[in-house]
Amino acid sequence: MVFQQMTDRFLESQKNSGLLNDASIPIYKHKLDVFREYLSDKHGINTKGSLEDSLRQLTIDExxxxxxxxxxxxxxTGAESARLYISVMREYIRYINKKENIKNTLVESFAYDADYEDSFSYVLGKRIEKLKLKEGKNIGHINFSDFERLVKECDRIIDEASPDNIFKPNKPNAKYYSEYRYFTSALIVKLILFSGVKFHVIPTIKNEDINFNHNTIKINEYIVHLPIKLSDQFKKYKEIKEHIPSKTDVFFIEYNGEVFKRNGDVGHILKIAVGETSKSNNSSTIKMSKFAIINMIKKGINEYTIKQLTGYKDNVISYCQEVVDKERLESRNRYLDTKLRSIKTFDAL
Structure with missing residues (x-):
């Protein structure tokens, strides 16, 4: 009963913070029910005191x-299911540390680099190898060359957009024309490349969230400056969409005035620009988000802030952290190798 109440508070907190949607709640609840079973079998928890003691004493191995x-x-049988279980546990342990005042030093190990042997990620990787679980195909990320081509294609679409191209009075089916959809999608692609936001965050951005006087945008309660060029392009979009009657206060809208929820054209732009072969438009947007998140991690932005801003959870953030850790290790290796070869005695040996 005590564990269930704590679980309910955790799920409610995650939902209110925008980190969990209705579809994910049963999945999280199932994972936590398994954890409760484990604690009951291993420790026989039956009181609030014994539960809190067990949670405070949790170790990586536990x-x-x-x-x-x-x-x-x-x-x-799949490694991804095991990682999702751990992802839920990470978030739960962070929650009880912060909100339930059940302190545990385990949280510190979450922040260590994945190549550090005391890090949670390092030990997790070794344990999954030991269990011989099957690895699924992970969604990768775009590279800088892809980024450049994407931006070029988006700028081309945005530059060519005009009221004359978009609003065609002779055509009764004007709302289906691609000019407006691609114009809107190109702006969304650039916003994802800038902020790393999950596509479902896009429809939550309202007109009032963009301040053109200060070139800022509010995303998930964070107010950040927009690149000047992107701000100007948003301004162009605002002026064009004013021709569309709409009752919604969201910034990105369809030609019929409804909330823009179409990620098909967003994914299609990636396919056009870089030859993306994925059949899933969701995969395409995730690849763009991961590119942005990797750059954030490189600049030292902490995991909690990235998750709050972008709407992504541990599985995506962990992937991006692993990419950064690998690049840092390769960079250190190159640095060491270069310095060793420059020592005067190198050639003599």
């Missing part, structure tokens, strides 16, 4: 043992 319990009791 959490990973609960993952093994999940894998074996539910006949899990």
């Amino acid at each position: 959490v990973l043992s609960s993952m093994e319990y999940y894998v074996k009791s539910r006949d899990i």
Whole structure:
């Protein structure tokens, strides 16, 4: 009962923070129910005191043992399911540390680089290898060359957009013309490349969230400056969309005035610009988001802020962190190799 109440508070907190939607709640609840089973079998928790003591004393090995319990009791064969379980546990442990005043030093290990042997990510990787779980195909990220081509294609679409091209009075089916859809989608692509936001965050951005006097945008309660060029392009969009009757206060709208929820054209721009072959438009937007998130991590923006801003969870953030850690390791190796080869005694040896 005590654990269930704490679980309910956690799920409600995640939902209110925009980190969890209705579809994900049963998935999270199932993972936490398994964790409760594990604690009950291992520690026999039956009172608030024994539960809190168990949670305070959690170690990396204990959490990973609960993952093994999940894998074996539910006949899990895929590594991604195991990682999702751990993702839920990370968020839950952070929550009880911050909101339930159940402090645990385990949280500190979450922040270590993945190549650090005491880090949670490092130990998790080793444990998954040991369990011989099947690795699925991970959605990758675009590279800088892709980024440049994407921006060039988006700017071309935006530059060519005009009221004359978009509003064609002789055509009764004007709302279906691609000019407006691609114009809107090109702006969304650039916003994703800038901020890393998940596509479902786009329809939450309202007219009042963009301040053209200060060139700022508010996303998930964070107010950040827009690049000047992108701000000017948003201004052009605002002027053009004023021709469209709309009852909604969201910034990005369809030709018929409804909220813009179409990610098909957003994904199609990636396919045109870089030859993307993925059949999933959702995968295309995730690849663009990951590129932005990787750059944020490189600049030292912390994980919590990135998750709050973008709407992504541990699985995406962990992927991006692993990319950064790998690049840093390669950079350190190149640095060391260059310095060693420059030592006067190198050639003599």
